[in-house]
Amino acid sequence: MPAFVDKILRAGEGRILRDLTKIVALVNAQEARFSAMSDSELRGQTPLFQSRYADGESLDELLPEAFAVVREAGRRTLGQRHYDVQIMGGAAMHRGNIAEMRTGEGKTLVATLPSYLNALAGRGVHVVTTNDYLAERDSEWMGRVHRFLGLKVGVILANMTPAERREAYAADITYGTNNEFGFDYLRDNMAWSLEECVQRDHFFAVVDEVDSILIDEARTPLIISGPADKATKWYVEFANLVQKLQRDVHYEVDEKKKTSGILEEGVTKVEELLQIGNLYEAANTPMIGYLNNAIRAKELFKRDKDYVVMNGELLIVDEHTGRMLAGRRYSEGLHQALEAKERIEIKDENQTLATITLQNYFRLYDKLSGMTGTATTEASEFHQIYRLGVVPIPTNRPSQRIDSPDLVYKTEVGKFAAVTADIAERYRKGQPVLVGTVSVEKSEELSAFLRKAGVPHEVLNAKHHEREAAIIARAGVKGAVTVATNMAG
Known part of the structure; x- marks a missing residue:
């Protein structure tokens, strides 16, 4: 970020934190009153707040009491009382900002504060996470606070029916992933009647890991496809043909x-292999699409990185979350080209019926907020694209984490050997270790190094997603070593 932009965006930081500190004092002043109430009296505050809102009182005016009620409910249901800095984070998000909170500061608990307050308006609140596991976990875990206070909590999961989705969206607070919310919006726009729609208002959203969803994945298009033409023999033909072409001789590739x-020499070679006079004749136009997809499949899409093959099916791996996208397919013939490359059954082609980017989807909300451990570096983008401010929240206690400088190795083998030696030493001390890798392929390569070194470990990647909950549950125990892709969150 340019220094002058950074200076402008951070200019009001001190004033904002002073305002948030005043809100904390107002919330703290209510604590004794609500802690003295019985469970039923505390639960009875929700309809009172809703009635006051209906009579014209604003959510801002209700905030101190509502936050104090959630804090007390959290203490009773979870045994966790919101710290003052967490109250600050919740207030910042209610105001439509991104709360930047360090890892371990309890962002998940913080989200209960603005979620509850805004749910009092009766228009529904969406809590957006990066994967189904977190959506389901948080709806159960944090949902206990909301359910204790009389609110309905729903969760949107990939395998749900329209009726189940409709019921989940009708809840006061709905948990789900960015993709599920976006695809439901697209499907609603294709519905023939209002009765078929599942979503209601786009009133208020709390986005977890907001930098990943609103910046890294912002331009990712969500696409709903329908059947088009039958798959043809040309996919296999061109999958074989491109094996006879050389990179930088017959075609060029921009991996970034x-x-x-295709280069001139490549055109000549293809015409020779296909025994045609001119590749660019009108009659041969479809061949160019098959050729380009075959080259992209060969050079730009790597097995166990961009996709995996399981039970004869080619499944896309989400580059941001490391998860398999079951039921999703690349469009414009690319998926068929990859199936031909992998020598598996080639399914019929599809065509785009509806599409939206995540950026445009999240701009539909009346009010947007988020939380992450790292947002300051993208503060200017958040402001320009979404009109979102970034508010760094102080830590509850001084951070004891040590951030070491990067170590750079000449070769990948050297790097993996050094990482393995470091893990082995920590394993012998009984220290739990989490190792992040960039892809399924790299996680399995490192796993092979660890096996050779005799270090017991678990691998969490798209191929082992069904064991995710069990692996994560054990990841912090003494001596546990977990090798994971970014699906571990």
């Missing part, structure tokens, strides 16, 4: 932009 282009 994920694009490829």
